[in-house]
Amino acid sequence: MPDKPTFLTRPYLPPLDEFLPYLAEIWESRRLTNGGPFHQQFEEALRQYLGVPHVSLFTNGTLALITALQTLRITGEVITTPYTFAATTHALLWNGIKPVFVDIRRDTCNLDEELVEAALSPRTTAILPVHCYGNPCAADRLQQIADTYALKLIYDAAHAFGVTVDGRSLLEQGDLAVLSFHATKVFNTFEGGAIVCHDAKLKQRIDYLKNFGFADEVTVVAPGINGKMSEFQAALGLLQLKYIDAAIAARLDIARRYREALAEVPGVESIPVAEGVKSNGGYFPVLIGPEYAISRDQLYDEFRRNSIFVRRYFYPLISDLPMYRGIASAAPANLPVATQIARQVLCLPIYPDIESATLEQIIEIVSKSR
Numbered sequence: 001m002p003d004k005p006t007f008l009t010r011p012y013l014p015p016l017d018e019f020l021p022y023l024a025e026i027w028e029s030r031r032l033t034n035g036g037p038f039h040q041q042f043e044e045a046l047r048q049y050l051g052v053p054h055v056s057l058f059t060n061g062t063l064a065l066i067t068a069l070q071t072l073r074i075t076g077e078v079i080t081t082p083y084t085f086a087a088t089t090h091a092l093l094w095n096g097i098k099p100v101f102v103d104i105r106r107d108t109c110n111l112d113e114e115l116v117e118a119a120l121s122p123r124t125t126a127i128l129p130v131h132c133y134g135n136p137c138a139a140d141r142l143q144q145i146a147d148t149y150a151l152k153l154i155y156d157a158a159h160a161f162g163v164t165v166d167g168r169s170l171l172e173q174g175d176l177a178v179l180s181f182h183a184t185k186v187f188n189t190f191e192g193g194a195i196v197c198h199d200a201k202l203k204q205r206i207d208y209l210k211n212f213g214f215a216d217e218v219t220v221v222a223p224g225i226n227g228k229m230s231e232f233q234a235a236l237g238l239l240q241l242k243y244i245d246a247a248i249a250a251r252l253d254i255a256r257r258y259r260e261a262l263a264e265v266p267g268v269e270s271i272p273v274a275e276g277v278k279s280n281g282g283y284f285p286v287l288i289g290p291e292y293a294i295s296r297d298q299l300y301d302e303f304r305r306n307s308i309f310v311r312r313y314f315y316p317l318i319s320d321l322p323m324y325r326g327i328a329s330a331a332p333a334n335l336p337v338a339t340q341i342a343r344q345v346l347c348l349p350i351y352p353d354i355e356s357a358t359l360e361q362i363i364e365i366v367s368k369s370r
């Protein structure tokens, strides 16, 4: 048994000595939160890095999602995917909105755009797709459906930091896109998140909503929440931006190595990266098919015996959780592709400084178990 466990990810951190001057500045100024100087600088730096019109920082991705739904006054029913992290649909329930689950595509693990129209009802107000693992959704078609039926389109882009399609940020798609900067993400501020939007008025509303609705000292314009990012998080974000390109490049090298090494293993399928997409190497999911000698869960156990803690994102399906399974669209018969993929998926460890011996050991475990 190796002495050091390997986890799905190991958060990237910049050199500590480079962070100390930022901390010293915070200590000196005593400006800790509520839109301080680092918050302003980071918001602008991020907007430029991502190449998007407006960014509003949040203390985490979940509060950003909840606030995105409030921003556009979404009510009634929202079309979404069962193949995601619980935060996506929990954000709907926190707003009193009913999720309507639509199945996913096998090639991207994203909401199947061709099944959306059949799931609409007079109560539908929005579509909430997820760019799962940073794989782009079929954005043009989804926008066309949203336009045809006058629906809002909000992307859960928690996995999509830095992803571009034909050179353009994926975050430009839809009315709003929501990011997460959680420790386990490609880009992290320990906890953190953001909403990307297209116009200044909308950004203003988002910024009111994340600060209790305060427009000024005595004017409260909406029943807002506290979703503000602190100066500590913003300072870390500023520094992390200096290293993000190198971190993504290292992840993409690892993804390439996995892809090459596993291409010939029967029963192991990796999710393709579509033409024109620059991905971020956030996750490396594989699907363990019936031709593989052992089941997905046996392979998962084999990894654990070797102290390698791979993850089954996203199993169980959100639609199978107790708070959702009573919804008619949550029935497994309505979600055959998602149900199958949730049984087959295994996300392999991927992070910039993974040791090459560990990477080869992971490949060896997958290859030998077939």
Ligand code: T4K
Pocket (backbone or CB within 6 Å): 007, 008, 009, 010, 011, 060, 061, 062, 063, 084, 085, 087, 088, 130, 156, 158, 159, 179, 180, 181, 182, 183, 184, 191, 192, 193, 309, 313
């Ligand atoms: N939408 C989507 C599609 C999402 O995937 C997420 C979050 C959200 C919305 C919500 O965004 P946030 O509110 O989180 O900003 C993790 C993350 O907590 C979560 O952010 C993420 N998605 C989800 C996919 O994964 P867990 O409970 O599986 O994480 P955990 O603690 O088991 O961590 C995984 C591995 O990472 C650990 O085995 C060890 C390693 N790790 C983790 C942490 C937290 C570290 O080495 N250091 C750490 O600090 O949810």
